Every structure is written in structure tokens, then in C-alpha cells.
Amino acid sequence: MKEQLKAALQNIAEGDTASIAMTAEQLKQLPRTAEGLFDTSTVDSDFYEAARWVYPVYAAYETECNKKEDYPDLLNQMRLIDRKYGEEPGDLPRTARFLDLFIHTIDNVSPQLYEYYREMADIFKARLKEAIQTYYHNGRFVCKDGSVQEEIEGMIRSAVKRACENYVLLGEKYQEYQ
Numbered sequence: 446m447k448e449q450l451k452a453a454l455q456n457i458a459e460g461d462t463a464s465i466a467m468t469a470e471q472l473k474q475l476p477r478t479a480e481g482l483f484d485t486s487t488v489d490s491d492f493y494e495a496a497r498w499v500y501p502v503y504a505a506y507e508t509e510c511n512k513k514e515d516y517p518d519l520l521n522q523m524r525l526i527d528r529k530y531g532e533e534p535g536d537l538p539r540t541a542r543f544l545d546l547f548i549h550t551i552d553n554v555s556p557q558l559y560e561y562y563r564e565m566a567d568i569f570k571a572r573l574k575e576a577i578q579t580y581y582h583n584g585r586f587v588c589k590d591g592s593v594q595e596e597i598e599g600m601i602r603s604a605v606k607r608a609c610e611n612y613v614l615l616g617e618k619y620q621e622y623q
């Protein structure tokens with residue numbers, strides 16, 4: 446299913462709503478956890494890795510195909526993900542996946558429904574600030590053991606850059622983190 450989600454994200458970029466709808470209907474059939482999150486274990490064993498693919502597609506479907514009817518469910522799931530993130534012990538790879546998940550989901554939410562868009566943007570900003578305070582040292586995003594993982598650092602920098610390009614963040618304020 447992960448490959449299908451990756452293809453759906455590519456189709457989103459190309460404006461192919463038919464394939465988005467097909468994939469999203471399969472997503473909506475996923476079982477839910479006790480909290481109400483999609484059970485993404487069939488996509489990837491790492492929840493945040495799976496969520497990076499699931500939730501942007503779900504948001505695009507709700508925006509483009511479903512007339513934003515399930516935005517309350519989407520926002521509730523994003524709140525639950527944020528709570529889950531805050532309750533677990535932190536590490537840089539998980540943080541990178543969380544930020545990537547949120548910015549790509551925000552990209553697919555209509556800013557016209559301001560309260561939904563804004564709440565997700567606020568969560569993204571708050572978690573990015575935490576990540577900068579915790580992991581940013583001497584111009585690099587560094588793991589707690591002092592190592593630098595290029596792919597993970599690139600994921601964070603890409604999320605920051607995308608957030609600046611889409612005016613979720615002020616580019617001047619976050620330029621050094623891009």
C-alpha cells in the first residue's frame with residue numbers, strides 16, 4: 446500500500462483526483478486504533494513513516510473530492526498524532542517524520558477553512574521550535590548521540606523550506622534551518 450500512497454501523492458501534484466479518490470477510499474477502510482487513528486501498520490511498521498504517506502493523501506482527498514466533509518476527523522487525527530508524539534520519547538528521525546507528515550498534510554488542507562489549517566500550522570510551528578531547541582547545534586540537526594544523519598536532516602530542512610514557501614512560516618525567520 447505504501448507504493449500506492451506514494452503514487453497517489455505524485456498524482457496529487459499532477460491534479461489527478463480520480464486516483465486520489467480510489468486510494469483514499471482504501472485508506473478510509475483501514476481499521477482504527479482505540480484512540481481513533483488509522484491503523485497504519487499495513488503501510489509501515491513505523492507509525493510516523495506510514496503517517497507521512499497516509500495523511501497527506503487523506504487530506505487531499507477531503508479537500509479535492511469529498512467537499513471537506515471529514516475535515517473534523519482529519520483534524521482530530523492530527524491532534525491525536527501530536528499528542529502521541531508528545532507522549533513518546535523523542536529522537537531526531539521521529540521528529541523529522543512528524544514534521545514531514547504535518548507540512549505535507551497542511552499543503553493539502555484548504556486555507557479557506559482557516560481554523561483547521563491554522564491549528565495544524567500551529568502544531569507544526571510548535572514542534573519545529575522544540576526540534577530546533579533540542580537538535581539544532583552548530584548549524585546542523587544532530588541526533589542526541591552527536592551523530593548527523595544526512596537523510597533525516599534533509600527531511601527537516603525540506604519541511605522547513607516547504608513551510609516557508611507556503612507561508613506557514615516566515616522565510617526570513619527560518620532561513621538558516623532550510
